[in-house]
Amino acid sequence: MSGVHNFNPGPAVLPAEVLGEVREEMFDFKGTGISILETSHRSKEYQEVNDRARSLLLELLGLGDEYEAMFLQGGASLQFVQVPMNLLGPGETADYVVTGAWSAKALKEAKLRGKVNVAADTKTDRGYTRIPRPEELKLTPGAAYVHVTSNNTISGTQWHELPDTQGVPLVVDASSDCLWKPHDYSNLGLLYAGAQKNLGPAGATAVVIRKDLLDKCGGDVPIILRYKTQAEKGGLYNTPSCFAVYVIMKVLEWVKARGGAEAMERRNREKAELVYGVIDKFPRVYSSPVERESRSCMNVVWHLPSPEKEAAFLEGAARRGMIGLKGHRSVGGCRASLYNSLPVESARALAEYMEEFAAS
Amino acid sequence: MSGVHNFNPGPAVLPAEVLGEVREEMFDFKGTGISILETSHRSKEYQEVNDRARSLLLELLGLGDEYEAMFLQGGASLQFVQVPMNLLGPGETADYVVTGAWSAKALKEAKLRGKVNVAADTKTDRGYTRIPRPEELKLTPGAAYVHVTSNNTISGTQWHELPDTQGVPLVVDASSDCLWKPHDYSNLGLLYAGAQKNLGPAGATAVVIRKDLLDKCGGDVPIILRYKTQAEKGGLYNTPSCFAVYVIMKVLEWVKARGGAEAMERRNREKAELVYGVIDKFPRVYSSPVERESRSCMNVVWHLPSPEKEAAFLEGAARRGMIGLKGHRSVGGCRASLYNSLPVESARALAEYMEEFAAS
Numbered sequence: 018m019s020g021v022h023n024f025n026p027g028p029a030v031l032p033a034e035v036l037g038e039v040r041e042e043m044f045d046f047k048g049t050g051i052s053i054l055e056t057s058h059r060s061k062e063y064q065e066v067n068d069r070a071r072s073l074l075l076e077l078l079g080l081g082d083e084y085e086a087m088f089l090q091g092g093a094s095l096q097f098v099q100v101p102m103n104l105l106g107p108g109e110t111a112d113y114v115v116t117g118a119w120s121a122k123a124l125k126e127a128k129l130r131g132k133v134n135v136a137a138d139t140k141t142d143r144g145y146t147r148i149p150r151p152e153e154l155k156l157t158p159g160a161a162y163v164h165v166t167s168n169n170t171i172s173g174t175q176w177h178e179l180p181d182t183q184g185v186p187l188v189v190d191a192s193s194d195c196l197w198k199p200h201d202y203s204n205l206g207l208l209y210a211g212a213q214k215n216l217g218p219a220g221a222t223a224v225v226i227r228k229d230l231l232d233k234c235g236g237d238v239p240i241i242l243r244y245k246t247q248a249e250k251g252g253l254y255n256t257p258s259c260f261a262v263y264v265i266m267k268v269l270e271w272v273k274a275r276g277g278a279e280a281m282e283r284r285n286r287e288k289a290e291l292v293y294g295v296i297d298k299f300p301r302v303y304s305s306p307v308e309r310e311s312r313s314c315m316n317v318v319w320h321l322p323s324p325e326k327e328a329a330f331l332e333g334a335a336r337r338g339m340i341g342l343k344g345h346r347s348v349g350g351c352r353a354s355l356y357n358s359l360p361v362e363s364a365r366a367l368a369e370y371m372e373e374f375a376a377s
Numbered sequence: 378m379s380g381v382h383n384f385n386p387g388p389a390v391l392p393a394e395v396l397g398e399v400r401e402e403m404f405d406f407k408g409t410g411i412s413i414l415e416t417s418h419r420s421k422e423y424q425e426v427n428d429r430a431r432s433l434l435l436e437l438l439g440l441g442d443e444y445e446a447m448f449l450q451g452g453a454s455l456q457f458v459q460v461p462m463n464l465l466g467p468g469e470t471a472d473y474v475v476t477g478a479w480s481a482k483a484l485k486e487a488k489l490r491g492k493v494n495v496a497a498d499t500k501t502d503r504g505y506t507r508i509p510r511p512e513e514l515k516l517t518p519g520a521a522y523v524h525v526t527s528n529n530t531i532s533g534t535q536w537h538e539l540p541d542t543q544g545v546p547l548v549v550d551a552s553s554d555c556l557w558k559p560h561d562y563s564n565l566g567l568l569y570a571g572a573q574k575n576l577g578p579a580g581a582t583a584v585v586i587r588k589d590l591l592d593k594c595g596g597d598v599p600i601i602l603r604y605k606t607q608a609e610k611g612g613l614y615n616t617p618s619c620f621a622v623y624v625i626m627k628v629l630e631w632v633k634a635r636g637g638a639e640a641m642e643r644r645n646r647e648k649a650e651l652v653y654g655v656i657d658k659f660p661r662v663y664s665s666p667v668e669r670e671s672r673s674c675m676n677v678v679w680h681l682p683s684p685e686k687e688a689a690f691l692e693g694a695a696r697r698g699m700i701g702l703k704g705h706r707s708v709g710g711c712r713a714s715l716y717n718s719l720p721v722e723s724a725r726a727l728a729e730y731m732e733e734f735a736a737s
C-alpha cells in the first residue's frame with residue numbers, strides 16, 4: 018500500500034488482498050445489501066464466517082476432531098486468567114516457563130488462582146535473551162498443565178520446537194507466532210492467540226482446546242469465562258467480535274491459498290534470514306542481545322552503538338516508508354516484526370537499507 | 378443502502394455516512410499509508426481515536442470529570458462478572474432489578490460472587506412485560522449498588538426514567554439504549570453497554586465509571602478484570618478492539634453532529650410512534666404483550682394472530698427489503714429494532730407495510 022513497509026509489532030500488517038476484499042464488501046456482505054458490521058451474529062451469513070474460521074484454524078494447525086476452536090474476546094491477557102480458572106484444580110500445580118514479559122504476566126495472574134511452579138525463568142540482568150534448553154525445565158510430574166509463550170515479541174526470542182511435556186497438557190500462548198510454521202502438537206492441551214499479530218486485526222482471540230479439558234472447570238468459575246460455555250456454542254454464547262473474526266477468516270483463507278503453515282515457514286525464514294544476515298554482517302553497527310539458537314523469526318531485535326545512531330537509523334527508515342521499527346518501550350533499541358502477512362519485499366527493503374546505513 | 382431496511386436487534390444498522398468513511402479510509406488511515414486495522418494501539422493516531430471516543434461518550438451522556446470512560450472487551454456478559462467482582466465487597470449486598478433475560482443473567486453471575494437481593498422481578502407466566510414502578514422496588518439501605526437493565530431487547534420494555542437510588546450507586550446495563558435520550562444520571566455509579574446495538578459494531582463494550590469506585594476492588598480479583606487496571610491506562614492496558622472503537626468514535630461524532638441525545642430522543646420517539654401507532658390502530662392483527670407505560674422505543678415487539686399470518690407478514694417484509702424482524706427465538710413473534718442509527722424512513726416504510734398488511 019502506497020509504498021509503506023509496516024513492521025508494526027501488533028496490531029500489524031495485513032495482506033493487501035484481504036483489505037481489498039473487506040473494502041469491497043463494506044456496503045454489501047454476500048448479497049445481503051448490508052455490511053458485515055450490521056449483520057446479526059445469529060444470521061446464516063455470520064454463522065458461515067464463524068464456522069469457516071474455526072475449521073480453517075484447526076486445519077491449518079493440523080489438529081483433528083479432538084479439538085475445539087473458537088474466537089473469544091479480551092486478548093491473551095484474559096486468557097492469562099481463563100487458563101488457570103478452567104484448568105488448574107484445587108491441589109494441582111501448573112508449570113510456567115517464563116521467557117519474557119508476557120509469560121511473567123501470565124504467571125502473575127495464575128498465582129492469584131492456584132499453585133504454580135516456575136519450571137524455568139530465563140531472565141538475567143540483561144533481560145530475557147533466550148529460550149531454555151529441554152534439560153533446564155523443572156517440570157512437575159502430573160502437573161495440571163505446562164504453560165509456554167511460543168514467541169516473545171518484546172525480547173525477540175522464539176521456541177523453534179515446543180517442549181516435550183510427556184503427556185502433560187501443553188498450554189501455548191501463540192499470540193505472536195500462531196501458524197508461523199507447522200509444529201508437533203502431540204501434547205497440546207490448549208493454544209491461545211490474540212489475533213492482532215499473526216492472525217488478523219485486534220479484537221478477537223483464537224482459542225483451541227482439547228475437548229476432554231472442557232469438563233475440568235469448577236462451578237464457582239464465572240459462567241462466561243468457562244471454556245465449556247463458549248465451546249458448546251462454537252464461540253457464540255454471547256455476541257462475538259464479528260468483524261475481527263470475519264477478517265481472521267480471510268487471513269486464514271489467504272494462508273491456506275499460499276500453502277499453509279509449511280509455506281509460511283519458508284516465507285518467514287526467508288525474511289528473517291535477510292534481516293539477521295545484515296545484523297551478523299555488521300556486528301559493529303548492529304548488535305543483537307538474543308542468543309543465536311533462540312532468535313525469533315517473527316520479531317528481530319537489535320541495538321545500534323548510540324542513541325544518536327539509533328535515532329538517525331529510524332529517521333532514515335521513516336523516510337523510506339518503513340514504520341513500526343522502534344523497539345518496545347521497556348527494552349529500547351529497534352525491532353522488525355516479520356509476521357506471516359509481511360511481504361518478503363518489505364524484509365528485503367529493510368535489509369537493503371540496513372546494509373546501506375551500516376556502510377555509510 | 379440498496380433499499381434494505383435493517384431492523385436487526387444487534388449487531389445492528391450503522392449510519393451510511395459512517396460506513397462510507399470506513400470504506401474510504403480502509404487503505405490509508407489519516408495519511409499514514411496503512412489501514413486502521415494495521416495501526417498500533419500505541420500509535421499517536423490510535424491514541425487520538427481512543428481519547429476522542431472516550432471524551433465524546435462522556436460529553437454526550439452529560440457526565441463530567443468525576444467519571445472515567447473506556448472501551449473494554451467481552452461484551453455486557455463479561456460486565457455481568459466484572460461489576461460484582463469490582464463493586465461487591467465482602468459483607469455487602471447488591472440489589473438487582475430483574476426485568477428480562479439479560480438482567481436475569483447478570484443476577485446469576487453476581488450470585489456466584491457475593492450477596493445479592495432481588496429488588497424486583499417482573500416475570501409472570503406471560504414473560505417479562507413491564508418495568509416495575511418506583512414503589513415496587515425493595516431496595517437494601519446501604520447496598521453496594523443497584524443494577525438495572527435500562528432496555529430489554531427481547532421483551533421490548535424500557536425504563537423511561539432511571540430509578541432514584543437515594544445515593545446508592547446505580548449500575549446500568551445500557552447495551553441496547555445508550556444515548557437514546559438524555560437521562561438524569563445523578564446517582565450513576567457505572568454504566569456499561571455492548572456497542573453492537575446503539576453505539577457501533579460488535580467487539581467493544583463502553584464502560585463509564587465514577588472514579589471513586591475504582592478503589593473498591595479487592596486484591597484477589599484478576600488484574601485484567603479490575604476496572605482500575607484499565608482506567609489508569611484509558612482502556613489501553615492491553616490491546617483493545619481497535620477497529621470497533623474507531624467505528625464507535627465515528628458513530629458518536631455522527632450523534633453529536635445531529636444534536637446529541639436530545640435530537641436522538643426526538644428521532645427515536647418519531648420512529649417508535651410510527652410503529653406503535655399501527656399496532657394500536659389494528660388490535661385484531663397486531664398485539665403487543667408489553668404494558669403501555671413500559672413500551673420500549675428501541676425494540677418494538679408484537680404478535681400476529683397465527684403462525685401462518687406471522688410467516689406471511691415476515692415474507693412480505695423480506696420482499697420489501699425489511700430484514701431482522703423476527704422476534705427473539707425465546708419469545709417468538711416479531712420485533713423491530715429502532716436504534717439511533719435507524720433512519721426514520723425505515724420506520725415509516727415498516728409502518729406503511731404494517732398498515733397495508735393489516736388492511737389486506
